Each structure stands twice: as structure tokens, then as C-alpha cells.
Amino acid sequence: MDMTSVGDNGLLDTLQHEVALFARRAEQTRLGGVGQVRNSMDRAAYLLLNRLDKEGPMGVKALAASMGIDSSTVTRQVAPLVDTGLVKRTSHPEDGRAVVLQLSPRGQTRLEEVRASRRRLMAELTHDWSPQERESFCTLLTRFNAALSARMSAQGVPAPETRQDS
Template sequence: MPTTPDMTTASDPGLLDSLQHQVAVFARRAEQTRLGGVGQVRNSMDRAAYLLLNRLDKEGPMGVKALAASMGIDSSTVTRQVAPLVDTGLVKRTSHPEDGRAVVLQLSPRGQARLDEVRSSRRELMAELTQDWDPVERESFCALLTRFNSALSARQTSQTAPGGEVPATPES
């Protein structure tokens, strides 16, 4: 039988305190790593940029509205986040093949190269950090983290997001 939040809190508040603390530490360390805090400047890429480039790479060229919907964020947020990516040549704006008035965003060759570099560096970092883990531990950690992110996403979906934003998806 699923446990309600009240039952879980009542049964082991110390474990939940530890969990929330470890999530906070993880968020801080992840941010430090993203900023090159472990000595790997090539890891450094803004989180929004990484997620947008990653989405365009996985799903292909698309309009702002489609990109916003697939990421679970507002179109105005995507427009604001894409602007510097266009300015730096990581994303290209092109005309829609069927409707020349519509704009389509796509990963540029420079954007693909930069995304590949960041992914490779981060993959190396993950290998380094989990080098003494066996494959089952890596798979379990990934599955649990995915489950945790999905639960966060489901919670956001059940609530009204501030500022009219669409609730985020697990990959956002």
C-alpha cells in the first residue's frame, strides 16, 4: 500500500531530513560542476542552454511553441533563453519549410559540436565520480534519480505553475 506523505514523515523524519539535505547539497554541487568547479571548464554551459540544445538535438528542428511545450516551459521563456544561443551561433533560426512566415529553431553545426563537447566532458566526469561503483549501482542510481525527477514533475503538473508557465517535464 502506498505511503501518504504524513505517514512517511511520521515514521522517519530523520531520514527525510537527511534526504532533503542531500538533495540540497547535490543541487549546489551540480551547479558548481556546471560552472567548471571541478576544473573542467568544458563542462561549463548554462543549464537552460544545455537543456534547449539537448532537446533540439533529440527532437530536431521545431518552432518556439513546440519547443516550449516539449520542455514544459512558457514560450516567452524559450524566446528569452534562445536569443543568446542564436547570437552565439549555437542555434539557427530558419523559415518553416511549409509556412515561410513561421520560424523554426535548429541546432547549428557549431551548437552540435559544443553540445557534443559538453556531453563528452560530463560523461567523463560521471565515469570518474562513479568509477568504484559496479554497473548495477550506476543503473540503480540512474533509475532512482529518474524516478525522483518524475515525481517532481508530476507534482508540478498537479499544481498551477507561477507566471503562467507550463509545468516542467522530467527532462527539463
């Protein structure tokens, strides 16, 4: 079935245009937040730190799988986080030969600063929205991201989890 024939093509054109604008603006600003920590953490670092915070210590392969990216990419992205003390490498508690990545106390503090800054930005951007509008937007954006992930999975592309950290 040709999905472009469902509904209003003008509305679908507007939707794809707005999504493209959102992607460009989000990348340009990195939705970095406000205040001193604005734009001070790149997207890859934020997503890795957030995942380690949400899921706890894990190996590179597990982290890569949970994020839907290649292990070599995780290794490359984690290196500067280890160098700056935001992530620590430790031995696996059950297999001392295996390495586990863990959010350091410094990384936890930094992540909380960035989260707070980004929350302030979201509050600023939606200050004139009702709580129901914020909830609806969040629900629809989550649904949209889930649909993108499902499409990627159907095409054999590993898709990261869509809630809060992808």
C-alpha cells in the same frame, strides 16, 4: 494522508538535506564536466540544445511547451545561442512565415563536446561504483524527477519531460 508519517522521519530528513546539497553543488559546479569545456555551457543553453537535438527543429512555442517553460523565456535564452551560431532560425518548410529553431552544425559539435565532458565527470564521480549501482542510481533519480514533475503537473505548473534533458 501525511506522507511524513510514512517511514522513518530521520531518513526523510536526510533525504531532503541530501537533495538540497545536491541542488546547491550541481548549481555551483553546473555539473559542467571536466577538461577544457568544463563549465563552458550554462544549464539553459545545454537543455535547449539537447532538446533540439533530441526532437529536431521546432518553433519557439513548441520548444517552450516541451520544456515546460514560457515562450518568452525560450526566446530570451535562444537569442545568445543564435548570436553565437549554435542555433539557426529558419523558415518553416510548410509555412514560410513561421520561424523554426534548429541546431546548427556548430551547435551539434559543441553539444557533443559538452556531453563528452559531462560523461567524463559522471564516470569520475562514480568510478568506484559498480555498473549495477550506477544503474540503480539512474533509475531512482529518474523516478524521483518523474515524481517531482507529476507533483508540479498536479499543482498546475507545467513540468518538463524528465528524461535526460530537463
